[in-house]
Amino acid sequence: MASSPLALAAAEFERMIQRNLKGLDYFASPAPVLGASPKDVLIAQGPWRLYHYHPRVDEVYRAPVILVMATTNRGYIFDMVPGQSLVEFLLDRGYDVYMVDWEAPRREDSNLTMRNYVEDFVGGSVARVREESDEPDVSILGYCMGGVLSVLWAGLAPRPELKNLAVFTTPIDFKAMKQFQAWSDQRYFDVDRLVDTLGQAPADMLFSAFDMLRPGARVAANVRLFDNLWNDEFVKGHRMFDRWSSDVLPLAGEYFRETTKQLVWDNALMKGTMTVGGRAVDLANITCPFLHATAEHDHIVTTEASAPLIEMVGSADKEQVVLKGGHVSLVAGPNAVKRLWPKLDDWLGEKSV
Amino acid sequence: MSSPPPSDPFALFRNWVSEWEKLVNQHGAELLAKPEVAQAMQQVSSAKLQVQAASDAQMAKLLGAANLPSKADIEALGTRLAGIEATLARIEVQLRGSAGAQPRKPKPARTRKPGD
Numbered sequence: 001m002a003s004s005p006l007a008l009a010a011a012e013f014e015r016m017i018q019r020n021l022k023g024l025d026y027f028a029s030p031a032p033v034l035g036a037s038p039k040d041v042l043i044a045q046g047p048w049r050l051y052h053y054h055p056r057v058d059e060v061y062r063a064p065v066i067l068v069m070a071t072t073n074r075g076y077i078f079d080m081v082p083g084q085s086l087v088e089f090l091l092d093r094g095y096d097v098y099m100v101d102w103e104a105p106r107r108e109d110s111n112l113t114m115r116n117y118v119e120d121f122v123g124g125s126v127a128r129v130r131e132e133s134d135e136p137d138v139s140i141l142g143y144c145m146g147g148v149l150s151v152l153w154a155g156l157a158p159r160p161e162l163k164n165l166a167v168f169t170t171p172i173d174f175k176a177m178k179q180f181q182a183w184s185d186q187r188y189f190d191v192d193r194l195v196d197t198l199g200q201a202p203a204d205m206l207f208s209a210f211d212m213l214r215p216g217a218r219v220a221a222n223v224r225l226f227d228n229l230w231n232d233e234f235v236k237g238h239r240m241f242d243r244w245s246s247d248v249l250p251l252a253g254e255y256f257r258e259t260t261k262q263l264v265w266d267n268a269l270m271k272g273t274m275t276v277g278g279r280a281v282d283l284a285n286i287t288c289p290f291l292h293a294t295a296e297h298d299h300i301v302t303t304e305a306s307a308p309l310i311e312m313v314g315s316a317d318k319e320q321v322v323l324k325g326g327h328v329s330l331v332a333g334p335n336a337v338k339r340l341w342p343k344l345d346d347w348l349g350e351k352s353v
Numbered sequence: 354m355s356s357p358p359p360s361d362p363f364a365l366f367r368n369w370v371s372e373w374e375k376l377v378n379q380h381g382a383e384l385l386a387k388p389e390v391a392q393a394m395q396q397v398s399s400a401k402l403q404v405q406a407a408s409d410a411q412m413a414k415l416l417g418a419a420n421l422p423s424k425a426d427i428e429a430l431g432t433r434l435a436g437i438e439a440t441l442a443r444i445e446v447q448l449r450g451s452a453g454a455q456p457r458k459p460k461p462a463r464t465r466k467p468g469d
Contacts, residue, residue, distance in 0.1 A: 008363070044442075045438070045442060046435065055460075057465075059461055060462070061463065062463040062464070062465075094465040094469065096461070107428045108431045108435055109435075178386060179386045182386040182387070183385075183386075185388065185395075187392075188394075188396070189391075189395050190399060194398070197402045197405060197406045198402070212382070213382060215381030215385065216373065216375075216376070216377025216378045217374065219374075219377075220370055220371070220373065224370065349467040350467040352465075
């Protein structure tokens with residue numbers, strides 16, 4: 001590669017021209033279509049959605065797979081675009097794929113509690129998938145707070161209908177999430193007033209909280225975007241992830257109140273005092289094969305916050321893997337394509353017959 | 354990957370952006386996590402909530418005086434609609450169950466084995 005000052009300047013000049021030409025395209029062209037894998041909507045009730053993706057092969061593994069998305073974001077992180085879609089990857093590898101996804105809760109959904117999310121939405125999805133697939137058991141893959149909901153559901157009672165449970169970047173020790181702890185400090189943060197006034201945790205508040213974890217990231221990302229406007233692949237990736245990370249959902253008020261009080265303030269899941277709808281959660285009830293994948297550079301759910309989970313589940317067959325990447329790049333994008341997805345397929349395939 | 358020549362100002366700029374980002378992320382996050390900053394942020398949020406609650410109450414009175422539906426009325430309608438939606442969903446499920454004549458889409462065989 002030429003590296004003389006003249007050649008570098010010429011290359012940079014060429015990029016500058018391309019930036020100007022493509023910069024206009026960037027603002028004029030529509031946003032990329034995400035989450036477009038063909039699917040049936042099995043359930044659309046309040047904020048709860050259950051999708052069934054159309055199979056892409058003639059022969060699938062016996063046990064269906066349910067992806068459970070985090071409640072603050074939309075599930076199309078699992079189905080970005082062809083070639084960068086975990087859903088498409090799983091379908092091609094022969095899994096029967098379902099997804100629990102979320103819409104923004106409306107004001108009338110403000111009374112939805114943790115019990116609704118865990119028992120009605122996760123548990124209800126399992127029941128519906130068993131009915132739809134005519135199979136007695138299912139595998140669950142939960143991401144972040146979707147992992148927490150999955151673990152809570154699995155820990156409420158022995159679940160013979162749960163064949164495998166894999167969770168990604170799932171927090172268990174909320175005291176280890178230092179910044180969230182500081183911002184929701186019980187002395188200053190009046191969650192009751194927030195919920196009683198607004199009926200929900202607003203999306204812009206949650207978006208700001210995620211953004212403040214890395215205060216320089218957005219500015220730097222925009223500088224890099226301008227620098228790489230000449231590069232179509234970079235721009236495409238930026239648009240996909242920028243759109244997804246900005247697409248934050250509000251949370252139903254009661255659910256947010258319980259999350260704040262039980263998980264963040266009391267650290268009840270870590271202490272073993274967590275209850276859902278008055279029933280105790282015991283992670284020893286989780287006895288199916290269990291996988292926890294975490295990211296080495298996760299700035300949202302740090303290793304300290306996620307690591308204790310593996311010891312607390314009752315499964316004899318359990319594994320924790322720490323993969324390169326961050327909170328999002330663990331599950332989506334080029335990093336996920338070469339690290340998490342093949343690992344997941346290796347782990348899940350032999351357990352899905 | 355070879356490091357950029359020291360004479361390449363564009364590469365130097367890119368490195369500088371990365372370093373700046375690291376620095377801001379580290380120190381900014383530390384600063385924002387300080388109790389006094391968290392307290393100030395929550396005080397602002399609390400004040401905003403108070404203003405919002407007061408303006409909601411005032412607006413409800415104004416709308417009532419103008420004989421227009423308030424936010425609470427619209428929400429009540431939304432709740433009733435949600436109830437109707439849920440009822441429809443239940444009816445849909447029952448219809449699907451009873452409509453034995455309706456052809457179901459072909460399902461793939463569930464016989465796949467690892468390595469297939």
